[in-house]
Amino acid sequence: MILHLHKTTTQAQAQQLAESIQAILIKQEQFVLVTSSRVKVVPEEAVAFTEKSFPTDTDIQLAGRGYINAVREVNLGNGVVIGGTTNHTALITGPCSVESETQIEAAAELCVELGVKIMRAGAFKPRTSPYTFQGLGVEGLKLLDKMRNKYGLAIITEVRDSTHVDDVIAYSDIIQIGAKSMYDHGILRKCGQTTKPVMLKRGFGTTLQEFVQSAEFILSGGNSNVILCERGIRTFETKTRFTLDLCGVAWLKQYTNLPVIVDPSHAIGYAYGVADLSRASVAMGVDGLLVETHPNPKVAKSDAEQQLNFEEFRNLHASLGKVAEAVGRKIV
Amino acid sequence: MILHLHKTTTQAQAQQLAESIQAILIKQEQFVLVTSSRVKVVPEEAVAFTEKSFPTDTDIQLAGRGYINAVREVNLGNGVVIGGTTNHTALITGPCSVESETQIEAAAELCVELGVKIMRAGAFKPRTSPYTFQGLGVEGLKLLDKMRNKYGLAIITEVRDSTHVDDVIAYSDIIQIGAKSMYDHGILRKCGQTTKPVMLKRGFGTTLQEFVQSAEFILSGGNSNVILCERGIRTFETKTRFTLDLCGVAWLKQYTNLPVIVDPSHAIGYAYGVADLSRASVAMGVDGLLVETHPNPKVAKSDAEQQLNFEEFRNLHASLGKVAEAVGRKIV
């Protein structure tokens, strides 16, 4: 249950009450307490302090439509706003990994050329084998920082584990929590303490319930700038790398108040289907679209098969505006 | 391996050769033999008769792009053509089950109102419990026949098992093989002997490879009018009934030569997401879209939660043309 306390409540009172009813305390315009969803009526000791209460069916609470029946707005700072009532579908592109300054600068120039405002690239790669390229680490973050300063792009990059979460928070405009780190309490708690936007990717073995509950860790930490990203789940089908769950996207749009981004590149794992799936995602009316591109995918150090080359991306880009328009949205 | 025999080959020669090399014999303009895909070179005894040969990697042979690098065209007879180079996306709608003449006539009238040319409804329902409505059987087929005659609609209806396959073939314009019957050899073989179009639904526990190999039973029986239908696969996610596999649709478009239809209603299982998923499917550039509608979904005898009411379908219908146009296609 979510409790909005009267604005006259002091911090000491709010804290004492939080402990007394085992609730998490969030400071917003007013103090907000969140208890377990098993609490269905306002606890006696909280009645006097409570302005408004929101009982919830499950521990999807702050992210639920029963609490806020609209899509939250996330402002990226560089003029890009997503979610809310903007009807924006924000494009994000760039390579899987930062590999070199030349490579990442080529990616940045492509963004500028096409008016894409958000560039992605990983510096800490959550590879499944220790014997492959693991990313450039902090050096990679610095290259991304350079591109931001030079080209005015917002940067989204992934935090792999909590040993370097502070670095990623410092160097990024949007912190990406990857599919394999979706349950990482160390990362989630740190992201709850910042106000930087966080894009939380769904774990590929994760139910929608668990996915959104993971977002609750960040929201209940005090950071309301959370974006969800569907990137494919693991199923019995192996012709494609994962299975993009657009039924799940429909569910997220219906039952949560968070903006939703789709990543078709990781879902299918092969470049041939990325354009079709991108258009499908835009036609769903999502808040953002993340497509991997590389100046020369064949030599990419990771995800070589799924990244579009620049020509393919230009062609895709040219088609997205019409699809967005057909569903009353705008590509930004 | 597929072998096209010289047109001078006699039936007796073709049959003898088929037995000798353990191949399936198909009569088309010329005789066609299909052996196991493990055969990689033209067998010695076949060399003299063979005009052209198509070695294949797997037992996706007649349906594969290595054999025909285009989408096959299926002509429904009532003026509707799908696949081929038509750029058509054919709409199919109607209730889950034929329940009564009043109900099915209302559905037919909705089709006429909106220009939808193909109506669906089931008479033999593959229910998972013996204690629920099992469909009207042949009586249902007759009601569908009446609607075809009265309204000029093409009828698609499902065959549940091979005990009534002849009836369904007789009364339908498109024979639907449902997800639970996808492996039914009795049905597949009968459908191979007709020339009526067959829409084969993917089993929800079925890989793409098995799905298309199932189509090979029909194609190798001599019926080339096969349409594939993606209708959701079973995954760990249970917030939605199934998971629509649009990555799989991208794969089918890339690697097979059969038209592809998407059924978002059965995939998500809830009406709220059907419109978004329909637009996504159309934006993928599929050859058809199947949406369940019911004059009053709340009282439907099956699939009550996923059928759109007529007002919802009219709204959806109004939006599909623009999406189709955005990707260079036309709703028919």
Next chain:
Amino acid sequence: MILHLHKTTTQAQAQQLAESIQAILIKQEQFVLVTSSRVKVVPEEAVAFTEKSFPTDTDIQLAGRGYINAVREVNLGNGVVIGGTTNHTALITGPCSVESETQIEAAAELCVELGVKIMRAGAFKPRTSPYTFQGLGVEGLKLLDKMRNKYGLAIITEVRDSTHVDDVIAYSDIIQIGAKSMYDHGILRKCGQTTKPVMLKRGFGTTLQEFVQSAEFILSGGNSNVILCERGIRTFETKTRFTLDLCGVAWLKQYTNLPVIVDPSHAIGYAYGVADLSRASVAMGVDGLLVETHPNPKVAKSDAEQQLNFEEFRNLHASLGKVAEAVGRKIV
């Protein structure tokens, strides 16, 4: 809800009542009616006729522990009884397919050598490709019949689709409904009309709920000799062919009253793990174990990789008795 009618009820009364309350009528010692599980109280018109009633949570009714809180006993006729209070674990072995008289006779002799009373082999194979061996059909059934007569073995063989269900019923001692045919109403209904034991395999994409509801089609048809078989489900893991669901077996033992057999051969799909999984299954306390064997697996026309050769099976057989004894059971 299941209703046991008073023994004085006439057939005419029972039939009229069945129609009136939309129930299925079964003739046992007394008339039994089964309505939808949504019926929670005895319908008014049935009160006077009802001796005992069993409300149920779901459409697992006749197979549920709420109806019969014990394991049903199935008598195979040749002296083998499974289920009930026998504490028997019945062994079933034989090749995937009948390939020739020599091959099936070798299998039969192995059974006799080791005291195995039930032999399996398929004559109608539900292959996923039309370009592979499809089974010997009725000729295969006749070879199995010959082995039964010569060696006194009970024969279990698979019905693939309803076109040949009568043949399989006629020639087998246990009718096997395979994983791909588990939803086939044509087969299920015919099997409900016989009293021959039926072994129903779980579809590999099928939930436990659907699996047991499929058994309800047979039980409600009047045949109480139903045995369930777990044979592996389809998951994301592809190192093994399927994933043997022993958690599911624990659930079936807890919540249903039907004997349970495990088939580890199809589950793992590779011979190396069959012995370990067989011992695990026996240690679970199951009612039967089905292991594929072949005189020469390398040349088998189907399932070559998973069949044990005779030496491997002899070694496995030698170890099973001790495991069974450790859990208070006996291999028969």
Next chain:
Amino acid sequence: MILHLHKTTTQAQAQQLAESIQAILIKQEQFVLVTSSRVKVVPEEAVAFTEKSFPTDTDIQLAGRGYINAVREVNLGNGVVIGGTTNHTALITGPCSVESETQIEAAAELCVELGVKIMRAGAFKPRTSPYTFQGLGVEGLKLLDKMRNKYGLAIITEVRDSTHVDDVIAYSDIIQIGAKSMYDHGILRKCGQTTKPVMLKRGFGTTLQEFVQSAEFILSGGNSNVILCERGIRTFETKTRFTLDLCGVAWLKQYTNLPVIVDPSHAIGYAYGVADLSRASVAMGVDGLLVETHPNPKVAKSDAEQQLNFEEFRNLHASLGKVAEAVGRKIV
């Protein structure tokens, strides 16, 4: 490819070579280098230094049977040795979470009573909701330490994320990496730098290939004391919490050289099936068995439904010895 260098190779030479061929360097009796598995022949510059080389098919290298064709032995220090040629099946029991000194001491006493040498309990719980019990943290570790000292038990406890990995390493005898943290590079790398035994649980959405590759991070870090734990994977079946993958266990035994432990409690998620699945696991010949127990499961702060009460565990324990003996193993 794994390279064993000549014992005369100096550290400087080994390091230079490692950089030159992009290999990971491990110090054992001799220097060991591991390159990507794509390297199939000994690189030219390494030939002079290489005593023995082991090409591998995939990045399962140090854990593979092609490298060591036996099960590695892990010595827990308190007299318990598992794996190797011991034929031991080590029991591990205890509650899901440390909740209080009284509770954990009761668990310790149960271990002593039954001769169980390894106690488990979590202090950092990877809960899926922020609004539930998150574990006692370091305070919990200290209580476990107290039990070790008082009762001579080996302690296994879970590290949730890399913020507290040093604490868990310090206080435990076996470090447990949980299913949700299986990909956590921060944890894996720290565990590679210690010599304490590590039990790595399979992620529930993780393939066997990825699972064992995760162990490669620890092994290639220099810690050879790695134990694998199968604890159920996520499938479409929801009657049970997860699906215990004993086919996977058979694969791990066949293709890896690491000891394997099975955790049936988390797999099924309900107490009723734990005993049967435990006996099945022991009959598979696994190296260890982990069963959750709680003095009073009904009031447990986590996993209430799956923990056995002490009486249930005593009964289970009494039966395991016989099953182990039947397969030539011994419970320790």
